[in-house]
Amino acid sequence: MKALVYTGPGTVEVLERPKPTIKAPTDAVVRMMHASICGTDLHILKGDVPSANPGLILGHEGVGVVEELGDAVQGFHVGDRVLISCMTKCGSCKYCQRGIAAHCETGGWVLGNRIDGTQAEYVRVPHAQLSLHTLPASIDPRAAVAISDAFPTGFECGVLSADVQPGSSVVIIGAGPVGMATLLTARLFTPSLIVMVDLDDARLQTARKLGAHHTVNSSAPDAKQKLLDLTNGDGYDSVIEVVGIPATFKLCQELVGVGGRIANVGVHGTKVDLHLETLWDRNISIHMALVNASTTPRLLRLVESGVLETGSLVTHHFACGKAGQAYETFRTAAQHQALKVAIDF
Numbered sequence: 001m002k003a004l005v006y007t008g009p010g011t012v013e014v015l016e017r018p019k020p021t022i023k024a025p026t027d028a029v030v031r032m033m034h035a036s037i038c039g040t041d042l043h044i045l046k047g048d049v050p051s052a053n054p055g056l057i058l059g060h061e062g063v064g065v066v067e068e069l070g071d072a073v074q075g076f077h078v079g080d081r082v083l084i085s086c087m088t089k090c091g092s093c094k095y096c097q098r099g100i101a102a103h104c105e106t107g108g109w110v111l112g113n114r115i116d117g118t119q120a121e122y123v124r125v126p127h128a129q130l131s132l133h134t135l136p137a138s139i140d141p142r143a144a145v146a147i148s149d150a151f152p153t154g155f156e157c158g159v160l161s162a163d164v165q166p167g168s169s170v171v172i173i174g175a176g177p178v179g180m181a182t183l184l185t186a187r188l189f190t191p192s193l194i195v196m197v198d199l200d201d202a203r204l205q206t207a208r209k210l211g212a213h214h215t216v217n218s219s220a221p222d223a224k225q226k227l228l229d230l231t232n233g234d235g236y237d238s239v240i241e242v243v244g245i246p247a248t249f250k251l252c253q254e255l256v257g258v259g260g261r262i263a264n265v266g267v268h269g270t271k272v273d274l275h276l277e278t279l280w281d282r283n284i285s286i287h288m289a290l291v292n293a294s295t296t297p298r299l300l301r302l303v304e305s306g307v308l309e310t311g312s313l314v315t316h317h318f319a320c321g322k323a324g325q326a327y328e329t330f331r332t333a334a335q336h337q338a339l340k341v342a343i344d345f
């Protein structure tokens with residue numbers, strides 16, 4: 001089969017690999033239809049993820065068709081169209097039992113990290129029972145790839161962690177795919193103010209189309225003041241960080257209002273200062289999490305019923321043979337006005 005393989009620093013190549021087979025009764029093998037590229041795939045290429053070694057098939061997101069099922073997997077049939085969750089969960093370890101499947105002792109983020117991933121013609125999915133979701137026929141599989149990771153991450157780590165409420169004020173810093181998913185799922189709670197912040201005007205324009213009430217380009221010298229003015233100087237009830245650099249987390253601390261919440265979604269690679277000297281008496285909370293993908297069934301119901309739209313996040317598709325171009329488009333997303341980039345198998 002054809003597979004997108006991480007072959008060394010900065011390189012991904014389409015290589016011929018053996019088709020995976022069932023190794024445990026809890027496995028499934030899925031024939032991939034569409035697999036999307038994630039920011040964390042780029043971190044692997046940069047060498048930032050020590051568990052991901054050259055030779056690995058990339059990818060933890062995608063939609064496919066069940067090809068083969070282990071004996072212990074119930075509720076699925078060969079030929080079913082399925083969404084693959086970015087989080088693999090056993091359901092029985094101490095973390096799964098506490099609802100923190102992101103830290104599953106034999107799962108978590110394994111696909112395209114510790115074992116071969118979804119960017120191939122076939123993938124073996126461990127703990128398939130809880131790591132696959134039947135994709136309703138009415139949902140476009142091309143748009144559904146965003147529900148593997150971007151939507152549960154934006155919803156759980158952003159919107160739910162920041163406790164977005166009807167009539168509340170929300171600022172989302174970072175208008176990439178996860179930031180946009182955060183925006184779309186924040187709207188479900190009807191906050192009275194959603195402001196989106198980014199450096200890229202094209203992404204801010206998309207954010208306005210997707211329902212942001214205001215947008216602010218953070219490169220403007222008075223960006224912080226503009227953002228505070230939108231709340232009459234009070235600061236925001238929910239501040240959601242979807243970038244992962246010190247400057248944006250600092251901005252979050254400056255924008256949070258009394259009684260507010262900061263939710264960190266961004267992946268941080270360097271030390272960030274926490275300004276307790278200004279925050280200690282403001283009755284705020286700060287939340288940080290890796291996605292458990294426990295809301296995936298809910299998100300699928302919202303998409304199926306037409307309440308939530310995911311297609312506008314998947315802006316580019318490439319054939320498997322053009323994987324290099326797909327990665328380059330995603331890496332230089334601003335130049336191509338790209339959000340999520342998918343590969344078709």
Ligand SMILES: [Zn+2]
Nearest residue numbers: 038061086149
């Ligand atoms: Zn991802």
Ligand SMILES: [Zn+2]
Nearest residue numbers: 090093096104
């Ligand atoms: Zn577990």
